Amino acid sequence: MKKQDPKERIKNFEEVASGFTEEEAVKEAKRCLMCKKPSCVAGCPVEINIPGFIKAIEKRNFDDALNLLKEKNSLPAVCGRVCPQEDQCEKMCLLGKKGKAINIGALERFAADRELNQARGIRQQASEKKGKKVAVIGSGPAGLTCAADLAKMGYEVTIFESLHKPGGVLIYGIPEFRLPKRIIEKETGYIESLGVLFELNILIGKSVTIEALRKKGYKAFFIGTGAGLPHFVGIPGEELNGVYSANEFLTRINLMKAYLFPEYDTPVKIGNKVAVIGAGNVAMDSARCAKRLGAKEVFIVYRRTENEMPARIDEIENAKEEGIKFELLTNPLRIFGNENGWVKKMECIRNRLGEPDESGRKSPVPINGSQFIMDVDTVVCAIGQGPNPLLLSTIKDLRLTKKKNIDADPETGVTSVEDIFAGGDIVTGAATVIEAMGAGKRAARSIDAYLKR
Amino acid sequence: MAYKIVGKEKLNSVTTLFEIEAPLIAEQAKAGQFIVFCIGEKSERIPLTIVKKDLKSGTITIISQEIGKTTKELALLDKGDFISDLIGPLGRHADFGKLGRILFVGGGVGVAEILPVLEYAKSEGNNIRAIIGARTKELIILENELRKVTSDLTITTDDGSYGIKGLLTMPLEECLKKEKFDLVYCVGPDIMMKTVCEITKNYNTKTLVSLDANMLDATGMCGTCRVIVGSEVKFTCVDGPEFDGHLVDWGSFMKRQKRFAEEEKVSLDLYNKHCKYKK
Numbered sequence: 001m002k003k004q005d006p007k008e009r010i011k012n013f014e015e016v017a018s019g020f021t022e023e024e025a026v027k028e029a030k031r032c033l034m035c036k037k038p039s040c041v042a043g044c045p046v047e048i049n050i051p052g053f054i055k056a057i058e059k060r061n062f063d064d065a066l067n068l069l070k071e072k073n074s075l076p077a078v079c080g081r082v083c084p085q086e087d088q089c090e091k092m093c094l095l096g097k098k099g100k101a102i103n104i105g106a107l108e109r110f111a112a113d114r115e116l117n118q119a120r121g122i123r124q125q126a127s128e129k130k131g132k133k134v135a136v137i138g139s140g141p142a143g144l145t146c147a148a149d150l151a152k153m154g155y156e157v158t159i160f161e162s163l164h165k166p167g168g169v170l171i172y173g174i175p176e177f178r179l180p181k182r183i184i185e186k187e188t189g190y191i192e193s194l195g196v197l198f199e200l201n202i203l204i205g206k207s208v209t210i211e212a213l214r215k216k217g218y219k220a221f222f223i224g225t226g227a228g229l230p231h232f233v234g235i236p237g238e239e240l241n242g243v244y245s246a247n248e249f250l251t252r253i254n255l256m257k258a259y260l261f262p263e264y265d266t267p268v269k270i271g272n273k274v275a276v277i278g279a280g281n282v283a284m285d286s287a288r289c290a291k292r293l294g295a296k297e298v299f300i301v302y303r304r305t306e307n308e309m310p311a312r313i314d315e316i317e318n319a320k321e322e323g324i325k326f327e328l329l330t331n332p333l334r335i336f337g338n339e340n341g342w343v344k345k346m347e348c349i350r351n352r353l354g355e356p357d358e359s360g361r362k363s364p365v366p367i368n369g370s371q372f373i374m375d376v377d378t379v380v381c382a383i384g385q386g387p388n389p390l391l392l393s394t395i396k397d398l399r400l401t402k403k404k405n406i407d408a409d410p411e412t413g414v415t416s417v418e419d420i421f422a423g424g425d426i427v428t429g430a431a432t433v434i435e436a437m438g439a440g441k442r443a444a445r446s447i448d449a450y451l452k453r
Numbered sequence: 454m455a456y457k458i459v460g461k462e463k464l465n466s467v468t469t470l471f472e473i474e475a476p477l478i479a480e481q482a483k484a485g486q487f488i489v490f491c492i493g494e495k496s497e498r499i500p501l502t503i504v505k506k507d508l509k510s511g512t513i514t515i516i517s518q519e520i521g522k523t524t525k526e527l528a529l530l531d532k533g534d535f536i537s538d539l540i541g542p543l544g545r546h547a548d549f550g551k552l553g554r555i556l557f558v559g560g561g562v563g564v565a566e567i568l569p570v571l572e573y574a575k576s577e578g579n580n581i582r583a584i585i586g587a588r589t590k591e592l593i594i595l596e597n598e599l600r601k602v603t604s605d606l607t608i609t610t611d612d613g614s615y616g617i618k619g620l621l622t623m624p625l626e627e628c629l630k631k632e633k634f635d636l637v638y639c640v641g642p643d644i645m646m647k648t649v650c651e652i653t654k655n656y657n658t659k660t661l662v663s664l665d666a667n668m669l670d671a672t673g674m675c676g677t678c679r680v681i682v683g684s685e686v687k688f689t690c691v692d693g694p695e696f697d698g699h700l701v702d703w704g705s706f707m708k709r710q711k712r713f714a715e716e717e718k719v720s721l722d723l724y725n726k727h728c729k730y731k732k
Contacts, residue, residue: 162670164537200538230675240705242712251670251674256669267716342712388672388673
């Protein structure tokens, strides 16, 4: 698959990877062994008929391929781009045991993009209307999937979203060069075409309560509000100008299009030297955005080694190609500011790896006397996000975990409140798009079962 | 969906009142809460206090002073026009209940923010005194509305064109010297709130301020509006906008408020250069 030259792409926000051509896709599809018991499907959180859609691509029945995808996955153009296939379907691929696994992600993207580029919808099988209203709170991957599946079952679904555009993390978090916004518009458009209503600018718990929605006839609720609480490191100096949470940094750039300032009104200040603390996908996204916005040097500051980095290998590679520097085994200690309150440097300490901690990864141990100063003028904290308590605190009897996530059954989304289901990052803590989608799908099934009682 | 402007009133050369159709927000809004609006596709998200609500007409009232590009654009909209996005009510509402004697202090357009809280305080049975101030007579807003709630109103102008000449800190000191207040509630420019807090601290009078921080999502998701209160980091959008003014770290807050000053100027200069409708 073609990728934009790193030297060029660090000057723009265009998509990095251009996707398969038809010939490339058919050629790749032909490599599939068409296993009788396909283990790839077992690796897919939303149970896509993978050999089925690959076969269809091989036969150039592209509409069939898309229909097979959309049977299980309402966001194939998104998943084809941002799923960690290497840890899921492709990891299970038999071809991968000896050589290269089938590039399932790229094939999924190919089939989905073909429809997007041709701007024509696929056939919709109309199901019998059930005449029952379900409210989905949050329009990220979990909510969109849950809503689409419920709509396909015939429920009247309304998605409530607090931001002014639907998509959740897909729209505010993941940058244009990894997931173009027109893709999300198309995918949410598809979900709208299934009959799902989108109510934007509604913050459930503030604009309207769950109790009021019950009175308006909503029979079940799905909460998929994501990981909407930024974590800061908790070191001195984080109030300084030039320190961002990754949520803020990425929301400015992606949702508000600060990379097009001043054509768009929302600004973001980048500075010359940017330190991004953390090494997950969000950190890579932040670092690569900073580079594109003109930072001379961008550092990933991570307390462990490359082996422990939570980001996808592809994204780490992309970041390296783009000249992002890695300060590994490094912990920030404090941020210093100038007289106007702007970041001017950051004190760090080197670590060595010690015994594994509860996450199973070797834990970083600071080395005495190894403190050093990094000259930076911007710091982005990308060390994870927690659950936003705003909605949860308004719901009576909703049981939370120690980490203040919703205590929900991972298989069914069932919570301590009978008519409320939950899934995605609000339950698991920050995870992946596809895991959230899987949870949304399973919750849709439970909601159906609950409403059929 | 878009939100319709159903009423517009120019309060002075730089301040405009808008009544906007938003029945859900009107239904839920309480004193001290705010909305975030976005004029159109390319606009920023800006917070503004809900000054009034009308359940019958399903509308809310906001008052905006022209400072940057967005507020200038807003001021050009008319009755019948739409803004693309409006979310609220956001933030915590005032809930201090009945305390006794409360002194309200409002500077400039901050008077728009004290009015709903003042009405709330009155409804709780508090005894109210108010001091408002502005640079000059023209910039004094909502005088009649305030007089409806309290007869005990002092007005100051820097240039002496109306009321007492000078800063409102003068009558404030006098008030505090003369009698004991159970609460001072103050909204205005940051530097004014800081100064008022320094004064009320000397008199050991609890002081609440409502911070007008730069915001983005305003739902607690981004942390851009963070402020140090006591020794804790708070988010103005969800933990505020009302805080104990004696605990606010004014130094760092005021520096944070200027973090996009350069970009705001770029936006405004471009706007002034290109806007054909400029009055």
